[in-house]
Amino acid sequence: MDNRKHIEVCFTPGEYEYFKDEYEIVVVIDVLRATSAICAAFDNGIKSIIPVSSIDAAREYKEKGYLVGAERKGQIVDGFDFGNSPYSYIKEELKGQEVVLTTTNGTKALNIAKDADTVVVGSLLNLDALCKWLEKQDKNILCLCSGWQDKFNLEDTICAGAISEYLLATGKFTSDEDSSIAAKYLYLSAWDNYMGYLKASSHRRRLKNFNLNEDIKYCLTPNQTDVIPILKNGKLVKL
Amino acid sequence: MDNRKHIEVCFTPGEYEYFKDEYEIVVVIDVLRATSAICAAFDNGIKSIIPVSSIDAAREYKEKGYLVGAERKGQIVDGFDFGNSPYSYIKEELKGQEVVLTTTNGTKALNIAKDADTVVVGSLLNLDALCKWLEKQDKNILCLCSGWQDKFNLEDTICAGAISEYLLATGKFTSDEDSSIAAKYLYLSAWDNYMGYLKASSHRRRLKNFNLNEDIKYCLTPNQTDVIPILKNGKLVKL
Numbered sequence: 467m468d469n470r471k472h473i474e475v476c477f478t479p480g481e482y483e484y485f486k487d488e489y490e491i492v493v494v495i496d497v498l499r500a501t502s503a504i505c506a507a508f509d510n511g512i513k514s515i516i517p518v519s520s521i522d523a524a525r526e527y528k529e530k531g532y533l534v535g536a537e538r539k540g541q542i543v544d545g546f547d548f549g550n551s552p553y554s555y556i557k558e559e560l561k562g563q564e565v566v567l568t569t570t571n572g573t574k575a576l577n578i579a580k581d582a583d584t585v586v587v588g589s590l591l592n593l594d595a596l597c598k599w600l601e602k603q604d605k606n607i608l609c610l611c612s613g614w615q616d617k618f619n620l621e622d623t624i625c626a627g628a629i630s631e632y633l634l635a636t637g638k639f640t641s642d643e644d645s646s647i648a649a650k651y652l653y654l655s656a657w658d659n660y661m662g663y664l665k666a667s668s669h670r671r672r673l674k675n676f677n678l679n680e681d682i683k684y685c686l687t688p689n690q691t692d693v694i695p696i697l698k699n700g701k702l703v704k705l
Numbered sequence: 706m707d708n709r710k711h712i713e714v715c716f717t718p719g720e721y722e723y724f725k726d727e728y729e730i731v732v733v734i735d736v737l738r739a740t741s742a743i744c745a746a747f748d749n750g751i752k753s754i755i756p757v758s759s760i761d762a763a764r765e766y767k768e769k770g771y772l773v774g775a776e777r778k779g780q781i782v783d784g785f786d787f788g789n790s791p792y793s794y795i796k797e798e799l800k801g802q803e804v805v806l807t808t809t810n811g812t813k814a815l816n817i818a819k820d821a822d823t824v825v826v827g828s829l830l831n832l833d834a835l836c837k838w839l840e841k842q843d844k845n846i847l848c849l850c851s852g853w854q855d856k857f858n859l860e861d862t863i864c865a866g867a868i869s870e871y872l873l874a875t876g877k878f879t880s881d882e883d884s885s886i887a888a889k890y891l892y893l894s895a896w897d898n899y900m901g902y903l904k905a906s907s908h909r910r911r912l913k914n915f916n917l918n919e920d921i922k923y924c925l926t927p928n929q930t931d932v933i934p935i936l937k938n939g940k941l942v943k944l
Binding site for chain 2: 478620643652655
């Protein structure tokens with residue numbers, strides 16, 4: 467009998483319904499930029515983040531006096547404090563604070579996955595720490611890529627492939643899904659030169675047009691923090 | 706100004722809604738086995754194929770006296786003449802006939818795409834002929850992978866990647882979407898040894914369990930025919 471747990475990859479929030487209920491842990495990934503910004507925020511000492519799906523929900527929190535980040539299509543939404551640039555969250559005045567966040571893809575994926583037993587936040591920033599923690603859990607794991615407006619994206623897939631490859635190499639995990647196999651192959655062919663590889667990525671090109679090269683460089687630099695944000699009662703907190 | 710046309714890849718029927726309306730030609734791909742069987746059928750001289758989405762619709766045709774193929778989850782549905790094995794369509798008695806077909810993934814994708822200007826059927830069996838024809842059309846092209854029960858699959862993606870790579874190499878086409886870039890990379894890393902690569906594919910393993918190795922070998926052997934099936938008024942015919 468095969469006692470290994472599964473590590474699988476779901477490419478988009480839209481496909482999550484065909485995966486859910488089989489995985490105790492869901493790792494939500496939005497490399498450019500929501501989950502990178504969330505990791506940066508906790509590394510900087512933010513107390514908690516409330517992820518919301520809609521601009522309306524974000525606005526309600528804003529009216530109640532919360533600090534609120536809101537991003538759509540790569541840009542800060544008018545009337546909000548910040549978007550999803552990680553640099554917005556590395557500020558002294560945010561230490562110990564609770565903030566609210568809504569983004570095009572990442573917070574949507576977080577909310578779709580919220581009924582899973584355990585939901586954690588993954589990015590390249592916390593890759594090693596996350597992999598080591600996942601290895602110890604002895605649970606079935608799904609990497610849920612946020613994608614870009616419900617379409618597949620490369621950077622989330624490569625991050626998911628990196629997590630898969632780490633866990634598969636321990637011998638304690640197995641992968642069945644074609645998406646997981648593809649993610650692993652894309653990661654293996656990309657890692658040595660992933661900045662160049664991601665240059666070909668449509669979303670990266672989109673962000674470059676907004677002069678967000680510094681953000682991109684930051685989000686694509688692995689292992690800058692050991693924090694693992696986890697969803698507890700609708701709020702992200704540090705594990 | 707960039708006058709090149711687009712060649713893009715959509716991984717699943719579920720994502721088609723985010724792509725449609727931008728492409729004059731949709732190439733529907735279901736390598737294991739619907740679109741391979743359809744190519745084999747036209748190569749064998751079948752007159753036309755009516756693709757239907759549901760078993761109920763297929764049953765209605767059956768009651769009217771049509772020859773009807775019906776497959777679900779890799780197996781022939783009880784009460785129907787055949788499933789989607791290409792070998793079922795390479796029979797003398799089918800020459801000149803009209804048949805009805807419903808399959809788990811392929812006919813669903815065909816019906817989702819039916820409102821596009823032009824819908825053609827792609828597989829590894831007609832790869833070269835299809836690529837040469839597509840090159841001449843000067844239109845935006847979307848490869849629509851049928852996937853497996855709305856999830857990504859490798860063999861359709863690799864076939865789509867092969868089509869993309871051919872068209873990109875002509876210099877007349879460009880790709881923007883991350884899914885297209887990933888398909889191309891997966892094709893480039895797979896082609897030299899794609900049987901081995903597809904051994905890792907979940908769907909191939911699933912078919913192997915049904916003793917369908919001969920079908921798989923057939924479907925993965927490129928360029929066995931020059932036919933290009935095309936959808937005209939709800940029926941597939943030979944172009």
